[in-house]
Amino acid sequence: MATSALLPPPRPTKIPGKGNGRVGPIPTHPSLLLLELSRNASELAQIHSRLIKLGLIHQPLAFTRLMAALSLSPHGDMNYAQSIFDRDKNPNLFVYNVMIRGYSQSHRPENALSMFYRMICDEDSAPNGLTFPFVLKACSRLGSVEEGRQVHGQVFKYGLDSDVFIQNALILMYASAGCVSYASQVFEKMDRGDVVSWNSMIAGLVDSGFVVEARELFDRMPERNTISWNCLIDGHVKLGLLGIARGLFDQMSIKDSVTWNTMIGGYVSSGLMEDACWLFNQMPSEMKDLITFNMMIDGYMKDCRFKEVLELFREMQVGKLKPNNFTMVSSLSACSNLGALEQGEWIRAYIESNRIGLDAILGTALMDMYAKCGKIERALSVFKSMEERDVGAWNSIISSLGIHGFGKKAMVLFSEMMESEIVPVELTFVSILSACRHSGLVEEGRRCFHLMTEVYDIVPKVEHYGCMVDLLGRAGLLDEAKELIEAMDADSSVPMWGALLGACSRLGNLEMGEYAAKHLLELDHSDPSCYVILSNMYASVGRWDAAIEVRRRMRDDGIDKLPGCSSIEVNGVVHEFRVGDYLNPFEEMV
Numbered sequence: 293m294a295t296s297a298l299l300p301p302p303r304p305t306k307i308p309g310k311g312n313g314r315v316g317p318i319p320t321h322p323s324l325l326l327l328e329l330s331r332n333a334s335e336l337a338q339i340h341s342r343l344i345k346l347g348l349i350h351q352p353l354a355f356t357r358l359m360a361a362l363s364l365s366p367h368g369d370m371n372y373a374q375s376i377f378d379r380d381k382n383p384n385l386f387v388y389n390v391m392i393r394g395y396s397q398s399h400r401p402e403n404a405l406s407m408f409y410r411m412i413c414d415e416d417s418a419p420n421g422l423t424f425p426f427v428l429k430a431c432s433r434l435g436s437v438e439e440g441r442q443v444h445g446q447v448f449k450y451g452l453d454s455d456v457f458i459q460n461a462l463i464l465m466y467a468s469a470g471c472v473s474y475a476s477q478v479f480e481k482m483d484r485g486d487v488v489s490w491n492s493m494i495a496g497l498v499d500s501g502f503v504v505e506a507r508e509l510f511d512r513m514p515e516r517n518t519i520s521w522n523c524l525i526d527g528h529v530k531l532g533l534l535g536i537a538r539g540l541f542d543q544m545s546i547k548d549s550v551t552w553n554t555m556i557g558g559y560v561s562s563g564l565m566e567d568a569c570w571l572f573n574q575m576p577s578e579m580k581d582l583i584t585f586n587m588m589i590d591g592y593m594k595d596c597r598f599k600e601v602l603e604l605f606r607e608m609q610v611g612k613l614k615p616n617n618f619t620m621v622s623s624l625s626a627c628s629n630l631g632a633l634e635q636g637e638w639i640r641a642y643i644e645s646n647r648i649g650l651d652a653i654l655g656t657a658l659m660d661m662y663a664k665c666g667k668i669e670r671a672l673s674v675f676k677s678m679e680e681r682d683v684g685a686w687n688s689i690i691s692s693l694g695i696h697g698f699g700k701k702a703m704v705l706f707s708e709m710m711e712s713e714i715v716p717v718e719l720t721f722v723s724i725l726s727a728c729r730h731s732g733l734v735e736e737g738r739r740c741f742h743l744m745t746e747v748y749d750i751v752p753k754v755e756h757y758g759c760m761v762d763l764l765g766r767a768g769l770l771d772e773a774k775e776l777i778e779a780m781d782a783d784s785s786v787p788m789w790g791a792l793l794g795a796c797s798r799l800g801n802l803e804m805g806e807y808a809a810k811h812l813l814e815l816d817h818s819d820p821s822c823y824v825i826l827s828n829m830y831a832s833v834g835r836w837d838a839a840i841e842v843r844r845r846m847r848d849d850g851i852d853k854l855p856g857c858s859s860i861e862v863n864g865v866v867h868e869f870r871v872g873d874y875l876n877p878f879e880e881m882v
Contacts, residue, residue, distance in 0.1 A: 617654050
């Protein structure tokens with residue numbers, strides 16, 4: 293049925309069950325109790341067979357309870373329920389309602405509208421107050437405003453326009469589709485709306501961006517609950533009005549986990565991690581859920597605060613809160629950035645002991661952790677054990693092999709990738725060109741660069757040119773590298789001139805180095821590495837005056853080189869060091 297089809301006129305509502313031969317209670321049979329204990333669709337099918345064998349399937353209670361189990365149970369099967377329904381020559385109102393409700397919450401909500409149309413075409417059934425809320429829910433999920441308006445018309449024709457549950461469903465349907473004016477008309481005509489009506493209207497206004505109007509309605513509410521406050525706080529958070537949201541948050545006498553998570557999420561999304569952290573520490577432990585921890589972990593990851601990520605992961609374990617794949621991937625990424633192999637191994641043990649499947653994303657994170665911690669063979673082992681490999685997994689292992697100097701192995705895997713159904717992307721060629729660069733595979737690099745442009749029609753980006761310039765520079769082919777840079781767009785060639793300057797420094801080619809430094813400083817005069825490399829090159833050939841002059845220019849321009857930083861893991865604890873630090877964190881351990 294086309295969902296936009298016009299609906300037929302209503303008929304007088306009949307008493308459910310009249311004239312369909314299914315009236316009268318029957319004693320509860322043990323087989324019916326099994327319906328509540330079923331754990332999957334197969335068991336429901338077995339109970340259905342038993343009801344047929346015992347002759348109970350023709351009794352109203354048994355039939356309706358079976359249909360309810362198939363349609364509404366988490367283990368139900370709408371296809372099976374539909375097949376039974378199609379064989380029922382005279383379905384009653386209850387069966388229609390459970391089918392509509394089942395479809396409205398399934399992945400095929402359009403079938404709820406088809407079932408509703410079939411219902412009102414049936415002379416022996418007519419919709420009641422339990423029918424319309426789920427038909428309207430299906431319209432909401434489909435975003436079908438026109439069909440929703442037709443259903444709204446049927447509500448009037450059946451005399452159910454004063455039913456508060458249907459009115460609430462109408463408000464939700466219109467508001468979810470962005471038709472706030474229609475929702476408002478329904479709301480204003482209600483004789484006595486309940487708190488659900490007010491909350492639905494406020495949520496609709498907030499979702500459509502009418503936060504000021506939502507606040508006005510909030511101030512008019514005769515009775516508020518936590519949901520009312522949460523809707524308004526969420527609206528201000530989405531608009532970035534964190535000060536107003538925080539004011540509402542502080543006024544609440546009773547907060548739930550949604551309240552805390554909304555406010556913490558607002559701070560995290562705005563990069564205000566100190567405020568988020570303060571709220572997180574104030575939040576009652578029993579209210580902290582997976583959403584709370586994942587938001588904080590996401591914020592710390594974006595802020596490159598990897599130690600805090602692992603601390604939160606440990607806190608989750610203490611609180612016996614089960615992490616999901618996002619948590620595991622983020623924690624492994626933190627281990628990768630810190631070189632925390634011991635903690636990474638512990639996370640892998642947790643994955644295995646809890647039988648968490650290694651999908652492409654989680655497997656790639658584990659593989660990356662091993663590679664960055666220097667365990668390339670383990671990384672390769674994880675890659676080979678992965679049942680699902682996407683392009684990201686291939687890119688990661690190729691890049692990891694290249695970084696560890698296994699350029700030829702990377703080329704072998706790159707060939708295997710091209711033979712598979714995985715199509716290389718831009719990042720793939722960055723990975724393989726980087727592998728060629730680290731292993732000095734000039735011919736292979738040229739071939740891959742040609743393959744990228746001529747076969748896969750990928751336009752080289754800065755990263756691809758950078759790899760090629762560095763590869764040619766390491767091989768002493770400085771003139772070819774210079775020609776490649778000069779063929780590029782000047783504004784995007786800063787990294788390339790830097791790579792050429794680095795190659796000149798390693799090879800001791802001062803003339804080409806000066807040429808590269810000149811172009812680099814013209815494009816970016818604030819790059820400290822350029823000054824340092826050029827000064828060192830002058831010093832290496834005894835041109836001390838020139839070296840001092842470069843350093844003086846660097847000082848006069850206020851350019852500082854950031855101090856280096858390293859980390860080490862001892863007994864599962866990560867310690868960080870910076871150049872110039874005098875504090876030894878291990879003194880108290882000795």
